[in-house]
Amino acid sequence: ARVAEVSGAPGAGGQRQHAVTSPVMMTRRDPWVNMLRTTLATLGAGVGGADSVTVLPFDHALGLPDAFARRIARNTSTILMEESHLARVIDPAGGSWYVERLTDELAAAAWAFFQETERAGGLPAALRSGMVAERLAATWAARSAKLARRKEPITGVSEFPMPSERPVEREPAPDPYAGGPGGLPRVRRDEAFEALRARSDAHLVATGERPKVFIAALGPAAAHTARVSFAVNLFGAGGIEAVHRPVSVDVATAGEALTASGASVACLCSSDALYAEQAAEVAGALKSAGAAQVFLAGRPGEYADVDSYVFAGCDTVAVLTSVLDRMGVA
Missing domain, CATH: 3.40.50.280 (Cobalamin-binding domain)
Incomplete structure (x- = not known):
């Protein structure tokens, strides 16, 4: 949740991946820094294979965003695609041992937790217990x-x-x-x-x-x-x-x-x-x-x-x- 909240199973049945920059990372003090945080989160989601990303406004933690905050949020993905050319590469992280290793470790940890949840009787039972x-x-x-x-x-x-x-x-x-x-x-x-x-x-x-x-x-x-x-x-x-x-x-x-x-x-x-x-x-x-x-x-x-x-x-x-x-x- 530090980088993005992602919905849709990775590659399952051709489902599209949609990510939302996480509100957990937003700060209420010096909120202007949130623009940098959401940019990095959007970059991470794109490199990770997200087909679309919803970028939260930098003032999300303070209340209803103003016009400037909404404009910056809308343009974040556009800048990454059109100026940084993130969408011109099929797999931006392909061949990176560092990213591949992190991906493997994340997948292994997620699968282990999934199995633990199943042994507990499924997610509803795991939540109740x-x-x-x-x-x-x-x-x-x-x-x-x-x-x-x-x-x-x-x-x-x-x-x-x-x-x-x-x-x-x-x-x-x-x-x-x-x-x-x-x-x-x-x-x-x-x-x-x-x-x-x-x-x-x-x-x-x-x-x-x-x-x-x-x-x-x-x-x-x-x-x-x-x-x-x-x-x-x-x-x-x-x-x-x-x-x-x-x-x-x-x-x-x-x-x-x-x-x-x-x-x-x-x-x-x-x-x-x-x-x-x-x-x-x-x-x-x-x-x-x-x-x-x-x-x-x-x-x-x-x-x-x-x-x-x-x-x-x-x-x-x-x-x-x-x-x-x-x-x-x-």
Whole structure:
């Protein structure tokens, strides 16, 4: 479902294959990126043998699409066919060992699940027994962990977010599942981060500003730029505005800069070498100036007055949730 939802048995009785770009991939934040996602999904469906593809508008997750979104969706397939010449090749993936191997693995996994379902008494019985729900829940739990740790990044949401972006608003769309019999739960890739961003939005409405984190960069730009960018992206994924003024601080200036930023949380950013020299003292200065929590961008170490660490692969959702809780962001 990451790429497309396909109907029609592959090659069975000459049936035509129709694909629909999956709504699961759509994000509500920075929805313009959805145009790239649906283009790639359409390309994947075409390479996979789909005879026709329905491309969902990029604002599908927000409500009823506007004229621009509908036009872009209509033209996506046309561009791939007429400008990229996707339809001029009978089998675009033919001869690709990589694609053929993935196809074989997918077919084997699908057939194994089909046989398991048959042994359970068929799909209705498998649904009633909870077997399908359990399998989906296990897969979603594993995927949720990857999303939370940004091992599966979502551009504009968990990576390169823009907390200050102007929201795209659309007229609400009717829920096609309203009043239905229930069924399996519906999930979205962006739901954990969307909940965090919604808390930030509510805080903005209530107080006139977003929750803030002070970026305490140590040393020259060459030493701290990489980790500053990392920290700004990480906190931004939770709608927390990063204040990076001045560009660099030390033990003498950190406290005053924290007070001027208006933030109650700070994050140290620099190289491991400068951490060894300055991190403990600067963290102490930040605490003395009123910092409720001091983070350090890097692997956990033994630094006095540093409360928590953020690093590649950390549970970003858990970190951001705890930060917003500590800030009192409802």
